[in-house]
Amino acid sequence: MSEPIISIRNLKKVYHVGEVDVNALRGVDLDIKRGEFMCIVGHSGSGKSTLFNILGGLTPPTSGTVMINGKDLRGMTEGERTNLRKTEIGFIFQKYNLLPTLTASDNIAIARSIAGKGDTADPQFTEILKLLGISHRLNHKPRALSGGEQQRVAIARALVNHPSILLADEPTGNLDTENSNIVLGILRDLNERLGQTIVMITHNPEAATYGHSITHMRDGSIIG
Amino acid sequence: MVNKLVIENLKHRPIRTFLTVAAIGLQVTMILTLVGLSDGTIEDSARRTRGVGADILVRPPASSAIGLSSAPIPQKLLQVLQQQPHVALVAGTVEHATGGLLERVTGVDFDALTEMSGGLKFTEGGLPKSDNEIVVDDYYARQHKLHAGDTYSLINSNWIVSGVFEAGKGSRVFLRLNVLQDKIANPGKLSVIYVKADDPKNIPLVLAGLKKLLPDNPIFTLEEFLSQISVNSVALMRSFTNVVIGLSVVFGFLVVFLSMYTAVLERTREIGILKALGASPSYIVGILMRETIFLGIIGSIFGILLTYGTRFVIMSFPASLTQKIVPEWWPISTGIALVGAMLGALYPGLKAARQDAIEALTYE
Numbered sequence: 403m404s405e406p407i408i409s410i411r412n413l414k415k416v417y418h419v420g421e422v423d424v425n426a427l428r429g430v431d432l433d434i435k436r437g438e439f440m441c442i443v444g445h446s447g448s449g450k451s452t453l454f455n456i457l458g459g460l461t462p463p464t465s466g467t468v469m470i471n472g473k474d475l476r477g478m479t480e481g482e483r484t485n486l487r488k489t490e491i492g493f494i495f496q497k498y499n500l501l502p503t504l505t506a507s508d509n510i511a512i513a514r515s516i517a518g519k520g521d522t523a524d525p526q527f528t529e530i531l532k533l534l535g536i537s538h539r540l541n542h543k544p545r546a547l548s549g550g551e552q553q554r555v556a557i558a559r560a561l562v563n564h565p566s567i568l569l570a571d572e573p574t575g576n577l578d579t580e581n582s583n584i585v586l587g588i589l590r591d592l593n594e595r596l597g598q599t600i601v602m603i604t605h606n607p608e609a610a611t612y613g614h615s616i617t618h619m620r621d622g623s624i625i626g
Numbered sequence: 627m628v629n630k631l632v633i634e635n636l637k638h639r640p641i642r643t644f645l646t647v648a649a650i651g652l653q654v655t656m657i658l659t660l661v662g663l664s665d666g667t668i669e670d671s672a673r674r675t676r677g678v679g680a681d682i683l684v685r686p687p688a689s690s691a692i693g694l695s696s697a698p699i700p701q702k703l704l705q706v707l708q709q710q711p712h713v714a715l716v717a718g719t720v721e722h723a724t725g726g727l728l729e730r731v732t733g734v735d736f737d738a739l740t741e742m743s744g745g746l747k748f749t750e751g752g753l754p755k756s757d758n759e760i761v762v763d764d765y766y767a768r769q770h771k772l773h774a775g776d777t778y779s780l781i782n783s784n785w786i787v788s789g790v791f792e793a794g795k796g797s798r799v800f801l802r803l804n805v806l807q808d809k810i811a812n813p814g815k816l817s818v819i820y821v822k823a824d825d826p827k828n829i830p831l832v833l834a835g836l837k838k839l840l841p842d843n844p845i846f847t848l849e850e851f852l853s854q855i856s857v858n859s860v861a862l863m864r865s866f867t868n869v870v871i872g873l874s875v876v877f878g879f880l881v882v883f884l885s886m887y888t889a890v891l892e893r894t895r896e897i898g899i900l901k902a903l904g905a906s907p908s909y910i911v912g913i914l915m916r917e918t919i920f921l922g923i924i925g926s927i928f929g930i931l932l933t934y935g936t937r938f939v940i941m942s943f944p945a946s947l948t949q950k951i952v953p954e955w956w957p958i959s960t961g962i963a964l965v966g967a968m969l970g971a972l973y974p975g976l977k978a979a980r981q982d983a984i985e986a987l988t989y990e
Contacts, residue, residue, distance in 0.1 A: 460902065460983045481906065488904025499899045499987065503634035508627070515627035516905045559903075 406469075407566060407599050408434040408457065413466035415452050415622075426452040428622040429466070436566075439593040439600040441610035444619035450603045453619070454571050457601060458491050459483035471566050488517050492560030492568045496575035498552040500544040506555040507540035510562050517563045526596075527562055533591060534558050550581030557588060561598070568592070570602040574609055586612045628909075632917045635889070642885060643921070649881040650925025650963050653874045655932040657959040658952060660870050662933060663940065664863050666950030672852045677794040679743040680717070680820030681829045683851050687842040699816040699843075701807075707821060710835050712828040715742050718816035719796070720806050724780055731760070731780060732797035733806025742822050743795050750774035751789030760785040760801040763793035769943070781809060871962060878966025882921070886914055886974035897978050898986025907979030914978060918971035919964060926960035 415427040427449045434440050444450045455461045456468060459475065462483070468475040471490055478486065487493075500509045514520065531537050534554045544552050553573060560568055570589065574582035590612050592598045602613060610616045618626045636643045675683075684707070686698045699718070707716045717738035721730050736753050740746070746753070749764055751774030760780070762772055767790045772778055776787045785801070807813045823832045829847055836845050846854070890897070897910060937949040 455984055458902070484901075484904055484906050486904075487902060493902050495902075495987070499895070499902070501631070501896050501899060503638045503896075504631060508630060508634075511627050512631060512900075513903050516900065516903050516909060 405436060406433040407436040407438075407471055408432070408601070409467070409469040411467040413453075413456065413468055414464045415449075415456060415461070416464045426622055427456075427463075427466075430619075430622075430624055432617065432624060434599065434601060436599055437593070437597040438615065439590065439602070439613040440615050440617060441602045441604055441613035442617045442619060443604055443607060443610045445605060447621075448619040449622035450619050451571065452622075454569055454601075454603045457567070458493060458569050459486040489563065490566045492563070492565035494553070494556050494560050494568065494570040494573045496572035498544070498549070498556045498576070500552055500555060500559075502544050505541050505543050506536065506547065506551075506558075509544070509555055510540075510559045513559045513562050519563065526564070527558075530561050530592070530596075531558060533595070534588060548581070549577050550584055553577060553581070553585050554588065557585070557592075561592070566599060568598055568600045570600060572604055572606075573602065574604070574606065582609065628913055628916060632913060632920060635893070635913075635917060636920065639889070639892075642888070646881060646885045646921050647925040647928055650878055650922055650967060651928035651932055653878045653881075653966065654926045654929025654959045654963050655936060656877075657871055657874050657962060658930065658933040658955055659936045659940070659949060660867055661955050662937065662949045662952045663947060664867065665952055666948035668863075669950060670948040674794055674796055674798075676848065676852065677743060678717075678739070678796045678820050679822065681823045681826065681848055682821040682833055682836065683846050683848065684819040684821065684836065684840065685844040685846070686817065687844075689844060699819060701814045701816050703816075703840075704819065706839070707819060707836070710832065710839070712824050712832050712835075713821055714824040715822040717742050717820045718803070719818050719820070720803060720810070720812065720815065721797070721817040722781065722806060722810050724799070729799075730797065731799040731801060731806065733803040734796070734800050735803050736800070739796070739800075742820060746789070746791035746795055746800075748789045748791050751787070754788045754800075754802060756786075757802060757805045758783075758785055759788035760799055761789045761791055762787055762800075763795075763798045764790055765793045766798040769941075783809065875962060875966040875969075878922075878963050879970040882918060882967040882970030883973065884970075885921075886918065886971045887977075889917075890914070890974040890978045893978075894981065894986050894989040897981050898983050898989065901981070901983035902987060910979045911975040914971050914975040915968065918967045922964040922967040923960065925967075926956075926963050929959065929963070930956055 410430055410432040413427050413430040414425070417424040417426055430453065442450050442453065456463050456475065457470070459478070462478070463476050466476070470486065473486065475483070475486070500506070501512065504512060534557060536551060536554045536558065539547060539551055547555065573589070574585055577585060586609055589600055589602065593600050600613070602609070604610055617624055684699070701718055704716050704718050707713060715738065717735060720733040723730050746761065754761060760778070762770070767773065770778070772787050772790065774787055774789050778785050778787055780799070804813070807815065821832065821836065823829045833845065833847055900910060933951060937951065940947055940949045
């Protein structure tokens with residue numbers, strides 16, 4: 403682990419809900435090093451999902467600095483944030499978010515297509531597929547896959563373009579204990595074997611133990 | 627990959643896809659049927675006029691090239707015209723609308739018609755031998771299920787069909803000239819006079835002579851006459867076609883708008899996923915546009931095939947209508963369908979592109 407791949411300073415996010423301003427983040431400072439597996443833990447409303455959305459370039463910060471791989475998110479246009487998602491960030495969601503009309507294989511391929519890459523995956527990705535243990539399920543559509551399998555396909559999709567950062571939002575939230583352990587084990591393997599930087603949002607303290615470090619959030623601030 | 631996504635999306639909602647394709651198909655059929663009908667009917671009319679064998683047509687004063695006139699030309703003019711230099715033959719006809727769609731009956735001097743046209747070729751029976759007999763062409767006979775010897779009611783009288791002839795000699799229904807003149811209470815009057823020159827090279831001379839003799843009558847060579855009875859020369863027909871094309875575009879726009887708007891709402895979450903994966907607004911719009919183009923092309927092919935069906939149905943109608951298959955209009959109607967469809971997909975596409983990714987991802 404070396405220099406921070408993510409550097410956040412005094413990050414604030416205010417949502418305007420009708421005539422009310424909601425302070426979702428109230429001055430967050432955080433550094434995440436390259437190759438780190440960080441878990442961000444907090445209850446509902448703690449601001450962890452807002453932090454996830456900002457790190458993923460899905461919403462801009464209100465103020466503060468967010469440097470990702472040396473690029474400042476705050477000054478980015480919508481198009482630049484779209485590019486960031488395409489090249490630097492891989493997402494894993496609680497509800498898997500696979501496209502229901504496509505097979506597992508095509509769900510992975512669409513991410514390559516969006517990134518402007520060819521349909522053929524590289525050898526390293528083939529290794530990742532083996533690690534995920536879904537090679538034999540690639541021709542199935544999501545409805546034919548178990549929750550654990552769908553989440554492993556989602557991990558494969560998130561990694562197919564070799565992003566600098568893997569963002570996982572409650573990746574085990576919809577899984578039973580057995581599948582949760584499998585998915586968390588895979589994330590730890592990816593981090594340890596490939597040096598993949600992972601930021602995982604969770605409210606589950608047990609899941610958080612799979613990471614190198616745990617950051618606690620409450621009421622839009624980091625508390626430890 | 628995008629094409630695969632488009633096809634899988636279309637397969638995912640087969641009824642929606644089928645209805646959209648069918649609606650676009652109907653739009654294309656509507657255009658092709660109307661154009662085919664107007665072109666076909668007019669070309670058929672032109673072909674039959676050519677079949678009379680005349681070189682020059684004399685129409686009543688203040689009449690247009692096409693259209694059914696009354697019979698204001700004095701029949702005695704035939705003798706005058708017959709005396710003109712280089713005139714070989716003259717034949718006068720009287721025409722009367724039967725009340726059917728574009729249907730008319732023609733009174734003719736059968737001897738003059740035979741001499742000018744080379745004669746009617748009968749597939750059944752022969753020329754009328756009495757005043758209560760008519761002859762019909764095979765197209766008319768097929769539509770009205772008539773055979774030689776049948777009794778047929780026309781212009782408030784019963785007639786015996788004395789023969790069925792091959793189509794292409796002026797009218798579809800002929801009877802004796804004096805009989806029709808009496809029937810319509812217009813004895814001694816004609817609707818059109820057909821003139822044949824003694825030599826084709828003398829046609830200009832004959833034309834000039836007739837124009838000098840009858841300055842108030844529209845007089846055309848056959849080629850002039852035929853050139854005037856095109857769809858473009860009939861302002862009303864062209865305007866009507868344009869109105870139908872305009873309605874088709876609106877129809878296609880509304881159908882695809884509704885279809886794509888529903889699709890965008892239905893796929894809100896999927897659009898959010900694509901955005902999270904880094905899909906740009908143009909990528910999202912591109913997917914919907916490809917889907918629209920695909921629907922437009924399949925719908926157009928369906929519509930083109932459907933025109934063979936409408937042709938079959940229209941040709942079965944008891945009316946003097948001929949629908950032509952118009953391949954030159956296939957790309958035009960497809961283009962019109964695509965324009966309507968893409969206009970319809972534009973707003974839903976932009977709505978999809980503008981969707982907030984976070985909201986879309988939480989959409990249930």
